Every structure is written in C-alpha cells, then in structure tokens.
Amino acid sequence: xxxxxxxxxxxxxxxTGAAAAAAPAVHAAxxxxxxxxxxxxxxxxxxxxPEELPESNLGLTGTFNLGxxxxxxxxxxxxxxxxxxRPVVKGGKIVAxxxxxxxxxxxxxxQGLAELPYSSARIRYPMVREGxxxxxxxxxxxxxxxxxxxxxxxxxLDLAAKEIKRVYDTYGPSAVYGSSYGWYxxxxxxxxxxxxxxxxxxxGGFIGxxxxxxxxxxxxxxxxxxxxxxxxxxxxxxVVKNSERVVLWGCDPxxxxxxxxxxxxHNYAGYFRALKKKGTKxxxxxxxxxxxxxxxxxxxxxxxxxxxxxxMAAMIYELESSGKADHAFxxxxxxxxxxxxxxxxxxxxxxxxxxxxxxxxxxxxxARIRSFAHELQEHRTMLMFGxxxxxxxxxxxPHWMMVALASVLGQIGLPGGGFxxxxxxxxxxxxxxxxxxxxxxxxxxxxxxxxxxxxKGSKVLPVAAISDCLxxxxxxxxxxxxxxxxxxxxxxxxxxxxxxxxxPDTNQVARAFRKPDTVIVTDYVWTATARHADIVFPACTxxxxxxxxxxxxxxxxxxxAMHQTIEPQWESKTDYEIFSLLAKKLGIEKEYTxxxxxxxxxxxLYNQTKKMGDANGxxxxxxxxxxxxxxxxxxxxxxxxxxxxxxxxxxxxxxxxLSTESGKIQLxxxxxxxxxxxxxxPHPTYFVATEGVAHATRDYPLALMACKSRYRMHSQxxxxxxxxxxxxxxxEPLWINPKDAKARGIKNGDxxxxxxxxxxxLVGALIxxxxxxxxxxxxxxxxxxxxxxxxxxxxVRGNSNTLVLxxxxxxxxxxxxxxxxxxxxxxWKGAVPPVTVYNQPDRVIR
Numbered sequence: 012x013x014x015x016x017x018x019x020x021x022x023x024x025x026x027t028g029a030a031a032a033a034a035p036a037v038h039a040a041x042x043x044x045x046x047x048x049x050x051x052x053x054x055x056x057x058x059x060x061p062e063e064l065p066e067s068n069l070g071l072t073g074t075f076n077l078g079x080x081x082x083x084x085x086x087x088x089x090x091x092x093x094x095x096x097r098p099v100v101k102g103g104k105i106v107a108x109x110x111x112x113x114x115x116x117x118x119x120x121x122q123g124l125a126e127l128p129y130s131s132a133r134i135r136y137p138m139v140r141e142g143x144x145x146x147x148x149x150x151x152x153x154x155x156x157x158x159x160x161x162x163x164x165x166x167x168l169d170l171a172a173k174e175i176k177r178v179y180d181t182y183g184p185s186a187v188y189g190s191s192y193g194w195y196x197x198x199x200x201x202x203x204x205x206x207x208x209x210x211x212x213x214x215g216g217f218i219g220x221x222x223x224x225x226x227x228x229x230x231x232x233x234x235x236x237x238x239x240x241x242x243x244x245x246x247x248x249x250v251v252k253n254s255e256r257v258v259l260w261g262c263d264p265x266x267x268x269x270x271x272x273x274x275x276x277h278n279y280a281g282y283f284r285a286l287k288k289k290g291t292k293x294x295x296x297x298x299x300x301x302x303x304x305x306x307x308x309x310x311x312x313x314x315x316x317x318x319x320x321x322x323m324a325a326m327i328y329e330l331e332s333s334g335k336a337d338h339a340f341x342x343x344x345x346x347x348x349x350x351x352x353x354x355x356x357x358x359x360x361x362x363x364x365x366x367x368x369x370x371x372x373x374x375x376x377x378a379r380i381r382s383f384a385h386e387l388q389e390h391r392t393m394l395m396f397g398x399x400x401x402x403x404x405x406x407x408x409p410h411w412m413m414v415a416l417a418s419v420l421g422q423i424g425l426p427g428g429g430f431x432x433x434x435x436x437x438x439x440x441x442x443x444x445x446x447x448x449x450x451x452x453x454x455x456x457x458x459x460x461x462x463x464x465x466x467k468g469s470k471v472l473p474v475a476a477i478s479d480c481l482x483x484x485x486x487x488x489x490x491x492x493x494x495x496x497x498x499x500x501x502x503x504x505x506x507x508x509x510x511x512x513x514x515p516d517t518n519q520v521a522r523a524f525r526k527p528d529t530v531i532v533t534d535y536v537w538t539a540t541a542r543h544a545d546i547v548f549p550a551c552t553x554x555x556x557x558x559x560x561x562x563x564x565x566x567x568x569x570x571x572a573m574h575q576t577i578e579p580q581w582e583s584k585t586d587y588e589i590f591s592l593l594a595k596k597l598g599i600e601k602e603y604t605x606x607x608x609x610x611x612x613x614x615x616l617y618n619q620t621k622k623m624g625d626a627n628g629x630x631x632x633x634x635x636x637x638x639x640x641x642x643x644x645x646x647x648x649x650x651x652x653x654x655x656x657x658x659x660x661x662x663x664x665x666x667x668x669l670s671t672e673s674g675k676i677q678l679x680x681x682x683x684x685x686x687x688x689x690x691x692x693p694h695p696t697y698f699v700a701t702e703g704v705a706h707a708t709r710d711y712p713l714a715l716m717a718c719k720s721r722y723r724m725h726s727q728x729x730x731x732x733x734x735x736x737x738x739x740x741x742x743e744p745l746w747i748n749p750k751d752a753k754a755r756g757i758k759n760g761d762x763x764x765x766x767x768x769x770x771x772x773l774v775g776a777l778i779x780x781x782x783x784x785x786x787x788x789x790x791x792x793x794x795x796x797x798x799x800x801x802x803x804x805x806x807v808r809g810n811s812n813t814l815v816l817x818x819x820x821x822x823x824x825x826x827x828x829x830x831x832x833x834x835x836x837x838x839w840k841g842a843v844p845p846v847t848v849y850n851q852p853d854r855v856i857r
Contacts, residue, residue, distance in 0.1 A: 087100065154524055187504065197560045198573055229401045229410050244433055298314065372705070391425065403830050437565055443565065
C-alpha cells in the first residue's frame with residue numbers, strides 16, 4: 012500500500028481548543044497558512060487551510076480478519092452530523108478521528124464517533140425474536156422482554172419479505188407505518204429513511220408523517236404568522252456588524268450547533284467569537300445558565316419553564332403603555348394588532364398582562380421585565396429563539412408571541428434587528444454559498460403494483476402521533492384545521508431513528524410497540540426501538556460504506572466525498588443493500604436499484620448537481636477529481652453575506668407580500684379563529700401548562716426540563732464512552748439547585764430516584780447554581796433501560812422521556828412535549844441495579 016509518513020499525517024489538521032482535546036498528539040499547522048478568503052469569520056478561529064493532503068490507501072479489513080500490520084496506516088475522509096472527519100486507521104481498525112482541517116470548531120465528540128463501529132451494543136447479525144419465530148404476532152406482548160435468535164441474512168430477508176407481502180396483500184398500504192424519523196447518518200444515498208421510503212413507495216405506499224419531533228409546533232404556526240415555517244435568518248455578518256443587543260431566548264447555540272442535518276464545518280463558531288470580541292451585549296433568557304451564556308458572559312434572565320409567553324406579553328404591555336410601541340410598523344406591516352392589543356390589555360379576559368401579572372407567573376421581577384423591554388427598544392436588537400420552548404405544552408405560542416414582540420419593537424427587516432429561529436441549529440445565519448444543492452436518492456416513487464384495497468384512515472399523521480395511533484386505531488382527532496383518523500397499523504417498519512428517545516412517555520411507547528402484528532427495525536446498535544422489534548437487520552455505520560453529502564443545511568458550503576474507511580463490521584450491510592435485497596425478494600429490485608450500486612448513485616447525484624452548477628455559472632470538477640480530493644467548497648456572494656430577513660418586505664410590503672392570509676405578519680389569524688380551538692386562539696396567548704411550576708404538589712413539587720446534551724445527538728453516541736464524560740456511576744446526571752438538594756439530603760454524586768406520574772428513572776445528582784430552584788434538568792437522549800427493582804420498574808440509565816407527559820401541544824400542531832412534567836427527587840437507597848442496555852440482548856443459541 013502507499014505509505015504515509017508520521018510527518019505528513021500530522022499535516023492534515025490544525026488543532027486548537029476542542030480539537031486538541033479530541034486528538035492532542037496532532038501538531039498545529041504553521042500559522043503562515045492563510046484562512047479561506049470566502050470565510051472571514053475563520054480569522055477568529057483556528058481553522059487554517061493546509062497546502063496539501065496525504066494520499067489514502069487503507070487496506071481495508073473485515074471484522075474477523077487478523078488485518079494488516081499496525082504500521083499499515085492512513086487517513087480517510089467522511090462525514091457525520093457532528094462534522095467532516097478524517098478517520099485514522101491502523102491495521103484495518105479506526106483508532107481516532109481527526110477533525111477536518113477547515114472546521115472552525117471541531118466537535119468534542121470525535122472520539123465517540125471513532126468508537127461507534129466497535130460499540131458493545133453493535134447489532135452484529137440478523138436477529139429474530141424467539142417468540143416471533145415460534146408463534147409469530149401472537150407473541151407480541153413479549154416485545155422488549157424476549158430472547159433473540161441469530162439467523163442468516165437469507166432467513167431474515169425471507170421472513171420479512173413474507174410478512175411485508177402478507178400485510179400489503181391483506182390490508183393494503185394503509186396498514187404499514189414506515190415513516191421513520193431520526194438522525195441516523197448523513198449521506199445522500201445510504202440515508203436510512205429515504206432508502207426505506209423508496210422501498211415502501213414501490214410496494215404501494217405507507218402511512219406518512221408531517222413535521223419533526225424537533226419543530227412540530229413552530230413549523231405549523233409560523234406559516235400562519237410569516238408565511239414559512241423556517242425563515243432564513245439574517246446573515247451573521249450583518250448581526251455582528253449591526254446588532255447592539257442579542258437575545259438568546261430558550262436556546263443554547265454552542266451546544267446545539269455542534270450538529271447539522273447534513274454535515275458541518277461549524278461556521279457559527281467564528282461569529283460567536285467575533286461577537287464576544289466586539290463586546291456586543293447579550294442576554295440569555297432561560298431557566299438554566301447555558302454553555303453559550305457562560306462563554307459570552309450573557310446577562311441571565313431566568314423565567315420559570317413554560318412561562319416565556321407571559322413574560323413577552325408583559326413586555327408588549329410595557330412598550331405599548333409607555334408609548335414605545337412602533338405603531339408605524341404595526342400599521343404598515345402587520346395584521347391584527349387591535350385584536351392582540353385587546354388581549355394584552357385585558358379586553359378579552361379582563362386580565363391586563365402587566366409586568367406584575369407576569370412576575371407571579373414567570374418569576375422574573377416586574378422591574379426587570381420593564382427595563383428589559385426598554386433596553387431592547389432603545390437598541391438595535393436581534394431576538395434569537397430556540398426550538399426547545401416549542402416542545403413544551405402549548406408550544407405554538409412562544410414563537411408567535413416572539414414575532415409579536417419583534418413587531419412591536421419595529422425592527423424586523425432592518426440590518427441586525429428583528430428575530431431569527433435557527434441561529435441555534437446547523438450554523439443557521441451563516442451565509443449561503445453559491446453551490447448548487449445536491450438531491451438525495453429519490454424516495455417519492457410510483458408503486459410497481461398499486462394496491463386495489465381501499466385506504467382506511469388518514470394518509471398523513473402528525474409526527475408525534477405514533478403511540479396514539481398504535482394504541483387507538485380508528486380514533487379521529489383535530490389537526491391543523493382538519494380531521495385525522497388513525498389507521499390500523501399491522502406492520503411497523505423503523506429505520507434511522509429511535510422513537511424511544513424522541514417520543515414522550517417512553518413506557519407508553521413500549522406498550523404501543525406491542526400492538527402491531529410485526530415490527531421490523533434496521534439499525535447498527537441495539538436501541539430500545541430495536542429491542543422492541545421482531546426482526547432486526549444490522550446496518551453499517553457511515554465509516555463502512557461510500558456516500559456523498561453537502562455541507563451545511565442553511566449555508567450549503569460544498570460537498571464531501573464520504574470515503575469508505577473500514578469494511579462492514581460483523582455481518583452488517585448498508586441500508587441501501589438491505590432494502591435492495593428486500594426488493595429482490597419481492598420482485599421490485601429493478602425499480603429499486605435502477606441498475607446502480609451505491610457508487611453508481613453517488614456518481615449520478617454528483618453529475619446531476621454538476622450539470623446544475625455548470626448551467627448556473629458555478630462550474631464543478633469532474634467526479635474523479637472531486638472524489639480523489641475528497642471535498643469541494645464554494646464561495647459566498649456579497650449579496651448572501653449581507654442578507655437581511657424580510658428586508659424586501661419592509662421596503663415594499665405590497666410588492667413582496669408574505670404567504671399569509673393578509674400578505675402581512677399575522678398577529679391575529681382569522682383562519683385559526685375559524686377552527687374554534689380552545690387550546691390555540693387566533694392570536695398568541697399565554698396558557699398555563701398542564702404540568703410545571705404552576706402545578707407543583709407535595710408529591711411532585713419540581714418541574715422537569717429536558718435539554719440537549721453536548722455529549723450526544725438525541726440518543727446517538729450514548730453507546731460509546733462519550734457518555735462517561737458526564738455520567739455519574741454510568742447514570743445520566745440530574746442538574747438540581749443546591750436549595751432543592753439540601754431539602755432532600757442530597758449530596759453531589761449521590762444516586763437519586765426521579766419519578767413522575769408516568770415513570771421512574773435512576774440518575775446521579777449534580778448540584779449546581781446553573782439551574783433555578785424548583786426546576787431540575789435531565790438532558791435528553793440517555794438510553795431507555797427499564798429494570799425491575801425494589802422500587803418497581805425503574806429506567807436505570809435515565810431517559811428523560813420516561814417522565815414526560817404525552818399530550819399534543821394543541822389541536823393545531825399536535826407537536827410533542829419534551830419538557831413538561833412534574834417530578835419528585837429522592838435519595839436512592841438499597842442495592843444499585845446495573846446498567847445493561849449497552850450489552851448484547853439475551854439470545855438463544857440454536
């Protein structure tokens with residue numbers, strides 16, 4: 012093989028900060044290397060651009076091969092949600108992941124990625140639940156409790172294909188739920204969900220879903236308000252230059268920007284460094300002191316969770332009553348101010364939304380609410396809102412009221428003013444490059460043999476309806492102005508996701524998963540979803556196959572050639588191959604593959620994109636040149652660098668009408684009024700959450716928040732040693748204020764039982780002033796590990812959703828909740844049950 016010297020290997024990356032922690036032995040590149048001209052924010056970061064990259068020839072080895080000598084080493088390039096990485100391989104095994112040399116803030120989780128293919132929880136073979144082999148669907152109550160049997164690929168495919176055909180022939184596509192949702196892996200070809208959707212659509216279709224667990228409420232309400240669910244944010248360059256105040260409301264961008272729906276070079280980091288260096292005053296409005304607030308030195312305003320709408324309503328009241336509301340803006344650019352004003356001033360319910368009224372609800376002093384409102388009005392202010400506050404009860408309301416507050420301030424459409432809803436995600440606000448956008452493998456394909464059976468129930472369901480649908484087939488509910496009827500699901504297929512981490516009330520999810528005739532799961536590790544299946548197919552990680560992806564959901568910086576780094580481990584196959592083989596068993600292989608393997612699709616998608624780029628004046632190299640180099644980056648135009656959200660609308664609201672009922676910003680929606688919902692009125696409204704601080708009782712006195720963890724993405728990487736960086740005796744840490752800990756006799760590091768009306772979890776106590784009294788934080792995504800103990804069934808690893816209430820945000824969006832629960836915390840006593848969820852499940856040797 013082509014050798015690579017130690018010296019050349021160490022030239023592949025310039026590492027400082029977080030990257031140094033991931034790979035401390037790597038030498039920094041010479042400081043004389045220039046930063047990329049298209050990304051001036053990189054001057055604030057450590058991202059330097061090397062002059063050359065080493066060749067890569069890894070000498071791939073399979074799981075059971077002895078492999079090459081460890082002196083046969085090399086680097087590759089691939090991509091994950093955490094960023095572009097350069098895996099280091101010795102003797103056919105990954106030993107480290109180096110950060111991409113153009114990454115502004117490499118993720119602290121790169122070592123976890125390197126461990127992923129070798130996780131103790133890896134699904135090694137095709138597996139079938141023992142009871143299902145013996146008794147089929149009659150054994151469904153044993154899902155999640157049964158032993159497993161290793162079978163051959165041919166046996167597993169035959170079993171799955173037979174059941175898929177039976178359900179389609181007997182019940183039709185309305186009995187098949189295949190709307191998997193998740194963050195399984197990046198890539199345009201071996202993308203888990205599109206691969207499965209392509210297969211199921213060729214079979215005749217399946218029950219679809221709308222929206223995501225991340226954004227169900229905001230993506231439903233914002234089209235009513237501003238005409239789009241996720242408006243493009245004002246460029247960070249404009250914010251750094253013009254914003255005098257930046258408000259981080261319900262978000263923690265330095266944690267959540269670590270990931271991207273595609274992949275990322277973490278553009279956001281240079282801008283946060285620039286914002287800090289400039290000394291722009293920032294505020295963090297959040298019940299917790301976030302990582303971002305700690306870094307920026309933000310002024311911390313801490314309302315009770317679920318009360319943001321009350322605080323914003325009081326700010327509007329203060330601005331209007333003091334004569335500071337921008338009536339010129341409200342008159343010209345909004346619809347419904349008189350109706351909203353009547354609500355704010357008590358004309359609707361007799362309650363004036365004064366700062367004193369809000370103080371009793373949110374806990375922020377009335378004087379602080381007043382001064383905060385005036386400070387934002389007196390300065391050019393950018394309101395940056397997160398998505399966590401819309402994953403609470405009545406989650407449609409915070410973002411609607413936020414737009415109302417921004418409208419009263421009157422700065423929407425001005426440089427550095429207004430609001431943004433994705434600065435915390437996928438480097439939102441980073442300027443859009445001039446790259447063409449690359450499509451993925453097509454999944455919306457026509458069926459080969461359309462079903463002649465009548466469709467029963469609705470074809471599209473709210474994303475968070477899975478438990479309700481499985482438990483209550485035939486039930487009809489209100490949803491966004493329409494009626495939705497839950498189909499009767501006989502076959503559940505899930506790939507690329509883990510609803511046992513996404514969906515609230517996890518114990519109920521387990522009960523729901525025991526309802527269908529058959530559950531088929533494709534994944535690379537034994538998640539709770541896989542453990543509650545009947546047939547499990549072992550999938551590859553992104554290290555184990557080639558693919559291609561674009562960089563940056565919002566910025567579209569360029570493309571990454573995802574080179575195969577190692578051979579598929581154990582008996583795993585790519586998602587594309589798994590569904591190709593199922594398609595072959597069911598007679599639709601030709602239509603599924605179109606005669607292409609993975610690399611064939613990679614080349615097709617690249618060449619389609621190249622054709623678009625060439626036509627638009629953005630020429631791209633031929634495929635072989637691109638693939639050899641491994642990446643392609645594009646420039647940013649000055650127009651995109653200086654983009655201001657709603658600037659054109661502000662200049663001419665008639666010519667640039669919004670896609671709303673009035674063409675303006677809707678502070679009141681006649682359309683929503685026509686629905687006559689009691690939990691979503693036609694203007695933004697404060698509702699008291701079903702559970703939370705306002706509903707503290709003696710049995711459940713504390714409010715739970717479930718924030719994003721910096722050590723994983725949802726439940727991904729929890730099966731690696733990444734979790735050990737925060738774990739207490741391998742349990743998820745519970746943030747608890749010293750006052751609440753002292754009242755319960757709890758010391759730092761104690762194991763504690765947290766229980767709600769829905770379940771119990773065993774976690775470790777982390778006592779900190781970074782959470783307000785009366786509230787505890789359990790970060791989202793720990794693996795579900797229910798275990799029988801002297802305290803009853805307890806999730807002994809600490810999955811936050813075990814505790815959370817499963818109810819829709821409202822009839823409008825029917826979004827999921829993630830931070831709505833009352834809990835009690837007590838010191839754990841007695842024997843400590845082990846965490847077993849990262850081990851292989853019990854199996855029967857035949």
